[in-house]
Amino acid sequence: MTGPVVHQAAVRDVEFGARVKIVEPCNLYGCKIGDECFVGPFTEVQKGVVIGARTRVQSHAFICELVTIGEDCFVGHGVMFVNDTFSTGRPARGRKELWRDTVIGNRVSIGSNATIMPVRIADDVVIGAGAVVTKDITAAGTYAGNPARRLLTGK
Secondary structure: OOOOOOOOOOEEOOEEOOOOEEOOOOEEEOOEEOOOOEEOOOOEEOOOOEEOOOOEEOOOOEEOOOEEEOOOOEEOOOOEEOOEOOOOOOOOOOOHHHEOOEEEOOOOEEOOOOEEOOOEEOOOEEEOOOOEEOOOEOOOEEEEOOOOEEOOOOO
């Protein structure tokens, strides 16, 4: 009988910009984090992720492979990014050719506990707490709900 394979949370093979602040424990590996970013505790940022300058990633966020986040963004507590669309009706289980990328524009704020599927989000967007983003967002504005929809602002 063999014991478990234990992987330790670590910060390894990360390309950091200037004046980055991270709060451990966190698991950052093979990613790029721009100047003046903040990454909170209990956060995982996987290989190949790019986070733009002055972006804040709050605690308990999960940013999977194939995600690019622009500059001056805010990623709230517990935000989850997904790269597997379950296109075969089940998890891809390592079949990375089935994964899809996510691109977040500049000045995007994502509220706590939002889920971001593989999408593209334009600049100057606010995603409400708990929203589930399932489709591209091509226009600036505020989006909320499941699935996320643009909120109309009346005067």
